[in-house]
Amino acid sequence: MPHRNAPLTPTGRLRLARCVVADGWPLRRAAERFQVSHTTAARWAGRYRKHGPAGMQDRSSRPHHQPHRTPDALEERVVRLRREHRIGPVRLAARTGIAASTAHRILVRHGLPALAACDRATGEPVRRYERSRPGELVHVDVKKLGRIPDGGGHRTQGRAEGRRNRTGTGYAFLHTALDDHSRLAYTEDLPDETAPTCAAFLTRATSWFAERGVAIERVLTDNAWAYTKNTWRDTCRDLGISPRWTRPWRPQTNGKVERFHRTLLDEWAYHRPYTSDSERQAAFPDWLDWYNYHRPHTGIGGHTPASRVTNLSGQHT
Known part of the structure; x- marks a missing residue:
């Protein structure tokens, strides 16, 4: 989904790319027509040539290589401590020697909910329910x-x-x-x-x-x-x-x-x-x-x- 200030939606990008690739429009003319920069028009045209209509969708901004990411072994230790002892990011950070914010990101990455949303006895996520009509319960x-x-x-x-x-x-x-x-x-x-x-x-x-x-x-x-x-x-x-x-x-x-x-x-x-x-x-x-x-x-x-x-x-x- 494009961000709120994006000048083009995926449909608009496809129209721009087809004007350049299929109809032979010059890049500057297409850029002026769709009110974007010359480099933006060139980027979408290039992606269309390489990937077709599928290339008009947004891509993740996550880098391909993250040399400073927490090692997998340490992440596994954080997750294991959380499940065994049911403790939050601050106490996890103290036990593993990482920042509390890093411990929080690890928990989020592994889909572990906040302690407030878990059952105190079992540590499992609380199952919430609601009856469908008044008076049912x-x-x-x-x-x-x-x-x-x-x-x-x-x-x-x-x-x-x-x-x-x-x-x-x-x-x-x-x-x-x-x-x-x-x-x-x-x-x-x-x-x-x-x-x-x-x-x-x-x-x-x-x-x-x-x-x-x-x-x-x-x-x-x-x-x-x-x-x-x-x-x-x-x-x-x-x-x-x-x-x-x-x-x-x-x-x-x-x-x-x-x-x-x-x-x-x-x-x-x-x-x-x-x-x-x-x-x-x-x-x-x-x-x-x-x-x-x-x-x-x-x-x-x-x-x-x-x-x-x-x-x-x-x-x-």
């Missing part, structure tokens, strides 16, 4: 969050005073249902994570999604005690939902709702110092509305979750 999980005592916690009062204020404040259990395709989220602050509480939350979440035109088909949870009881199974059956569970010790399977909870902590729970738990809870509905309807989501190409649900973003005011 909904992730459910609970985030345990310490409540803020009246007067503020350690973020506003300091460690010592915050520790004294915290006595008896307890925890909030944030139950979330997140649609896999759209990332539309429904969250409630509940007093515990027992089986009846989780089942009642699923019932309300199903109604909330239904009001927005999303029928839940499957629900994915981890293997927590509440999700393995008959209360959860019976509720799913009554709602016409198929329950699914993640593999043991594999939280990545439910990673979308785990990532939502991290966003929730960063952008709401710990976004600013609150002086009481009621103040923080009062700010939550506005934040969740912003997340669903206005916040660009990088996981879905910068769109909002509501934009992936039919007509939902247009109905919202």
